[in-house]
Amino acid sequence: MKTVELKAPYLIFTGSESRPTYAKTGAGLVEWRRELCLGHLRLSGSTLDLGLPDMTVAEAKAAGIRSLVIGTALVGGRIPDDWLDILEEAVLLGLDIVAGVHSRLADIERLAKAAAKSGASLIDVRVPPAVLPVGTGKKRSGKRLLTVGTDCAVGKKYTALQLEKDMRRAGLKADFRASGQTGIMIAGQGLPIDAVISDFVSGAAELLSPDNDADHWDVIEGQGGIFHPGYSAVTMGLLVGSQPDAFVVCHEAGRTHIEGWEDFPLPTIEAVIERTILIGQLTNPNITCVGVSVNTSSLSADERGKYLADLSDRLGLPCVDALKTGTDAIVARLGKLKVA
Amino acid sequence: MKTVELKAPYLIFTGSESRPTYAKTGAGLVEWRRELCLGHLRLSGSTLDLGLPDMTVAEAKAAGIRSLVIGTALVGGRIPDDWLDILEEAVLLGLDIVAGVHSRLADIERLAKAAAKSGASLIDVRVPPAVLPVGTGKKRSGKRLLTVGTDCAVGKKYTALQLEKDMRRAGLKADFRASGQTGIMIAGQGLPIDAVISDFVSGAAELLSPDNDADHWDVIEGQGGIFHPGYSAVTMGLLVGSQPDAFVVCHEAGRTHIEGWEDFPLPTIEAVIERTILIGQLTNPNITCVGVSVNTSSLSADERGKYLADLSDRLGLPCVDALKTGTDAIVARLGKLKVA
Known part of the structure; x- marks a missing residue:
């Protein structure tokens, strides 16, 4: 397959x-x-x-x-x-x-x-392959990082791409793994996870990040949101199938509700971290959050610095705007990560 | 649709x-x-x-x-x-x-x-309609009960059917809602949820149990398992879209592992209850477990009685074998349920 x-x-x-x-x-x-x-x-x-x-x-x-x-x-x-x-x-x-x-x-x-x-x-690129596996949950070799989000369209794809770039510059082996159509065009391969039949979502995610060198990182583009009333099933299957060692939460500064679902307040970053760990432990007991990437394009440069510093204090995690500041702070934390 | x-x-x-x-x-x-x-x-x-x-x-x-x-x-x-x-x-x-x-x-x-x-x-009946909605998460009128499971093939369909039968006998308005092929044949309508494209799973679940009378119960056939390494995405989407007021956990006596996924120990019933409430609260803050239905066909009649009594003591919930004992104990609890 x-x-x-x-x-x-x-x-x-x-x-x-x-x-x-x-x-x-x-x-x-x-x-x-x-x-x-x-x-x-x-x-x-x-x-x-x-x-x-x-x-x-x-x-x-x-x-x-x-x-x-x-x-x-x-x-x-x-x-x-x-x-x-x-x-x-x-x-x-x-x-x-x-x-x-x-x-x-x-x-x-x-x-x-x-x-x-x-x-x-x-x-x-919107059409998944006709034959896909059911998820096995079996441990694969190599390391995986998944970007997740407080919502859709908060920078999961670009954060993953910037992480790949910064990780490679830091001498790590890293490959961006695309789960959506634009990502697939950029990566030259991938799977449009949200178009996969629900029985095969976690299996498709397994196919997307196969066995690799022990010190190799797949940097997987996330989809949807674990608290999203429309798309949480996609997020669940991608999380369980990706079995990530590490994840980065993506967020947009100032967003207060799930975009297009105005009855649903945006979950806090803390809630996304807690829920992602809880669910991700099914296929990787060592899953851990290594940082947060915020789209701060609505803020001035001064405001951005303060916003990210305050958030980092609050969470005890490196907080960046992947496209404005790069992701070096997260990559540094990744380098220190012990993965079983 | x-x-x-x-x-x-x-x-x-x-x-x-x-x-x-x-x-x-x-x-x-x-x-x-x-x-x-x-x-x-x-x-x-x-x-x-x-x-x-x-x-x-x-x-x-x-x-x-x-x-x-x-x-x-x-x-x-x-x-x-x-x-x-x-x-x-x-x-x-x-x-x-x-x-x-x-x-x-x-x-x-x-x-x-x-x-x-x-x-x-x-x-x-394995083929879902070509056009399905994305889940809105909006509150619908009427009440809903979802059967969930510690695994696949533990009696979610037959428990739902027995509940419908016993609820009707008790004078409640109840309709079985089928989410799988055999269920659809029995109900005469439904949606094969596991064959739905992942972006539309919760929307399909919403379509399956539309607005109804305030005192009407949809009894929704569950799928997969929230701790299942292959099928948890289906379970997630069905749970979020069903917005159940009540759920019943289905289990098979003696099963120790996810069937066909022998690396995965079966979750405890308590863990399934906790996780189902945690996730279900996204679309129904009042979600509550109203009982457990165990397939005890591997046990003698004496063993069955003791097993169900012990389990009921442990959980503080009515525990039945839907097909052997009926579900009246659960229906009685449902009758007392306050639903906002």
């Missing part, structure tokens, strides 16, 4: 989009995997600048590019008709197409036919 | 099966919904006796039967070829076919064509 896997290097395709906020996937790929992004293809009129050389599909092929990655959010979730000539050309040249949209690529007849001819793959 | 729904009354079809243990679904339907089972159709040579009159498909149609229910477990999960004449005849006469097998009924061309012609439905 396998995770979703992409072939690098990439051509980032952004259609006619000019607004950076609608091209977050493409921008994220360039931000975190610059070395795998060789070219940018945009339709005439687009002013979007990803800092990559413009390339046609033919130039991409000549440059050794193996996948065209659709790097925009699509209004309505569908592939626009005026993209089809370009996508078909890419497929016929043997490039895989990678997308995270609602409509299935293989349901578009022109692309399916072209893929059958060239042998290229049409990869929907 | 709707649950899976069946049309009664039923013709129970058991092919050439003669072994009662392989016809549990059919037997369960007769046991719990005798009034909906008008006839039995078996192939020549079968000695299986469900206590129903034998009927051909044509006789069933004439008797007003609306669905043919496949009441056997299938080795390999496939519909045998020698069933197709009978199933096709039933479909052409307008009877729905109801099955809980791995192969999709609609993928069998003869049946799909016949259904297109007659307008009958091919209902796979």
